Amino acid sequence: MREGSLKLRPYLDDVGVMIGLEIHVQLNKLNTKIFCGCPLDYHDDEPNTHTCPVCLGLPGSLPVINRKSVEYSIKVGLALNCTIEEHTQFYRKNYYYPDLPKGFQITQYDYPIASNGYINIEGEDGEVRIRINRAHMEEDPGRLVHEGGSIERSKYTFIDYNRSGVALLEIVTEPDLRSPKEARRFLDKLRNILGYLDVVDTTLEGSMRVDANISLAGGSRSEVKNISSHKGAERALLFEIIRQKNLLRRGGKVVQETRHFDEARGVTVSLRTKEEAHDYRYFPEADLGPIRVADWAPGIQETLPELPDARRMRFVSNYSITDDHARSLTSEKQVADFYEQVAAEVDSKLAAVWIADVLKGELNYRDIGIDAFSSEYMVALVKLVAGDKISEQSGVEVIRTILDEGGNPDEVVAAKGLLKAGGDIVTTAVVEVIEENPQAVEDYRSGKPEAVNFLTGQVMKKTRGRADAKEVREMIIQRI
Numbered sequence: 001m002r003e004g005s006l007k008l009r010p011y012l013d014d015v016g017v018m019i020g021l022e023i024h025v026q027l028n029k030l031n032t033k034i035f036c037g038c039p040l041d042y043h044d045d046e047p048n049t050h051t052c053p054v055c056l057g058l059p060g061s062l063p064v065i066n067r068k069s070v071e072y073s074i075k076v077g078l079a080l081n082c083t084i085e086e087h088t089q090f091y092r093k094n095y096y097y098p099d100l101p102k103g104f105q106i107t108q109y110d111y112p113i114a115s116n117g118y119i120n121i122e123g124e125d126g127e128v129r130i131r132i133n134r135a136h137m138e139e140d141p142g143r144l145v146h147e148g149g150s151i152e153r154s155k156y157t158f159i160d161y162n163r164s165g166v167a168l169l170e171i172v173t174e175p176d177l178r179s180p181k182e183a184r185r186f187l188d189k190l191r192n193i194l195g196y197l198d199v200v201d202t203t204l205e206g207s208m209r210v211d212a213n214i215s216l217a218g219g220s221r222s223e224v225k226n227i228s229s230h231k232g233a234e235r236a237l238l239f240e241i242i243r244q245k246n247l248l249r250r251g252g253k254v255v256q257e258t259r260h261f262d263e264a265r266g267v268t269v270s271l272r273t274k275e276e277a278h279d280y281r282y283f284p285e286a287d288l289g290p291i292r293v294a295d296w297a298p299g300i301q302e303t304l305p306e307l308p309d310a311r312r313m314r315f316v317s318n319y320s321i322t323d324d325h326a327r328s329l330t331s332e333k334q335v336a337d338f339y340e341q342v343a344a345e346v347d348s349k350l351a352a353v354w355i356a357d358v359l360k361g362e363l364n365y366r367d368i369g370i371d372a373f374s375s376e377y378m379v380a381l382v383k384l385v386a387g388d389k390i391s392e393q394s395g396v397e398v399i400r401t402i403l404d405e406g407g408n409p410d411e412v413v414a415a416k417g418l419l420k421a422g423g424d425i426v427t428t429a430v431v432e433v434i435e436e437n438p439q440a441v442e443d444y445r446s447g448k449p450e451a452v453n454f455l456t457g458q459v460m461k462k463t464r465g466r467a468d469a470k471e472v473r474e475m476i477i478q479r480i
């Protein structure tokens with residue numbers, strides 16, 4: 001834990017970095033929006049085609065809570081080690097913004113669905129616990145599309161209400177993060193957990209949107225809004241630290257403000273300098289009564305899958321693999337499932353090396369998922385290498401070929417002639433080469449050791465490179 005750590009964090013620790021995150025997670029695996037029956041699967045459809053009076057906020061329309069959205073939110077809350085209270089309540093948060101036509105957002109205020117949790121992450125110097133203040137449910141507003149692609153340059157703005165009313169879970173951390181890298185690791189870990197829970201498709205655009213609060217040395221904090229990628233969050237925070245640090249060094253003062261991250265330029269720009277004292281006039285959403293969720297939680301707790309941390313520890317003890325390998329293999333549920341299928345058939349340590357070190361690297365390089373490779377192929381491949389039928393180098397070539405051109409391991413090995421030559425073939429070749437080259441044999445015997453290189457080369461030629469050159473060399477020396 002952080003308290004026990006004495007190691008200084010170079011560069012960042014001297015300025016007392018404090019980072020807190022608010023992550024808007026779209027529960028996009030639901031079939032419908034949070035308060036109406038509009039379908040969620042809108043990403044390929046025309047703007048404003050998935051709307052109804054409820055999600056457009058037309059007068060007189062009444063929201064009806066999507067029961068599954070509550071279940072999913074409790075599920076996430078429990079996975080984040082939160083407390084689920086007796087009951088939860090929705091509020092109206094009143095403000096006007098064009099993406100919110102009814103003039104208020106239905107959200108939670110007191111009585112959020114989940115509170116007081118935590119996630120452990122790999123910090124700069126060991127495992128650290130990042131506290132979760134709360135997770136609350138709310139509706140997503142519509143989406144503003146700025147003509148020309150940028151807030152500053154656009155002359156006008158479109159509004160797409162397809163997103164309006166999608167269930168969001170806003171996860172709010174305490175300011176426990178100490179560096180941009182930790183923030184990114186936190187986000188990655190959160191994404192992994194959400195993936196295990198199967199409540200969010202994190203590959204969809206806008207499925208995880210991040211607001212980051214950052215302050216140095218206990219000074220005022222700036223808030224960077226609406227960062228859409230984990231890498232973007234890391235870059236935005238790094239930029240903010242340097243900006244605030246330079247400001248302080250020049251004797252300036254960090255003002256509390258809201259900033260926007262310009263992904264293309266890698267800079268944050270001020271949106272609103274003086275945060276107006278918000279009076280949202282929260283009041284309970286009278287159209288949705290309090291929901292008693294205390295009885296739901298135990299049943300949902302039972303449906304929780306084994307989560308990444310628990311699975312990692314089990315991998316280390318069950319399969320005798322390193323913590324690094326286990327961490328890599330459990331970072332995505334599909335990869336962990338894949339590994340377990342392979343490890344059931346072949347040596348678990350060898351399987352870990354081939355999947356974590358080789359296959360994952362090749363997949364990352366091509367930016368594709370584990371489903372591009374079958375676990376049966378991996379079993380076959382590990383068997384080929386373990387049985388000394390192909391070299392490790394050939395094993396890598398087999399994986400690359402399958403990913404790029406298709407085929408299965410046996411086909412690729414046959415087509416590329418990767419099978420190591422069997423002992424008999426090599427022995428025969430050695431005998432033949434010695435017979436066919438008496439002059440070289442004579443040279444070696446009369447004190448010219450380099451003659452053996454020539455003979456080795458001849459054997460390699462005869463076996464079309466499938467013999468082990470070092471072994472061949474020794475076999476020749478033994479025989480002459």
Ligand SMILES: [Zn+2]
Pocket residue numbers: 033036037038050051052053054055056165
């Ligand atoms: Zn609707």
